[in-house]
Amino acid sequence: MQVILSAWAWTTAVLLVLVMFPWVALVWLATAAFDRGRYTSGRWFRRIAVMQVGMNPLWKFRTSGRRVTDPRRPYVVVSNHESYADIFLISHLPWEMKWMSKDTIFKIPVMGWMMHMVGDIHIVRGKQRSASSAIAQARDRLRKKVSVMIFPEGTRSRSWDLLPFKDGAFRLAIEEQVPILPVAVAGTRHAMAKGSFRFRRALAEVRVLEAVETAGLTVDDVPALKARVREIIDEGRRALWRELDIHPESDEP
Secondary structure, three states: OHHHHHHHHHHHHHHHHHHHHHHHHHHHHHHOOOOOOOHHHHHHHHHHHHHHHHOOOOEEEEEEEOOOOOOOOOOEEEEOOOOOHHHHHHOOOOOOEEEEEEHHHHOOOOHHHHHHHHOOEEEOOOOHHHHHHHHHHHHHHHHOOOEEEEOOOOOOOOOOOOOOOOOHHHHHHHHHOOOEEEEEEEOOOOOOOOOOOOOOOEEEEEEEOOOEOOOOOOHHHHHHHHHHHHHHHHHHHHHHHHHHOOOOOOOOO
């Protein structure tokens, strides 16, 4: 039954992307002249993920935590990264963010076209020129009053431990003098486990934590800021583990 439901989930996901592509393109065309940050078309693009979760009988996703009262105040949003399902979960947050994603995601037909269209940011791992370009694009989005979403671990962890955080998101926030918005996710690890595209049953939650201001900080403060945010996210996800009855020591799907 789980195999059948997983096949259904993939079928609906593909159909939603194909059906929604013309609409997202139309919204982009209608708003491009005055919506330089591509906020509106981006919001419609994220709704595809929300609709897909609603049609996936294996997943129950929810949000909690701090409310963002001004969706056009730009943040550098950072989160722990458990699986591809994190993208579907975090897309439920009710404001637009431009995602920094590896270039292979942008190469997916139709999906990648929409990511380019709405202003998401692609990066090629291990290439300094690409990293510099990605940071420049992120600065551009922040200056257009649109938040940027970055996974500071860089990739999904195969264990329950957080991977070391990279400097880029924190240096960006300090240089642009915008707050860091930590986000914790839990419950997605086995929704779509690393190395597998098969959907599994999952109850998952994303929690928005208290923002960390960067006003007055300099690049010398990057290590301390990074360590502080990593601790906040670690505490946030552990709180979610308790609430969702997740037991990492058993590592049960």
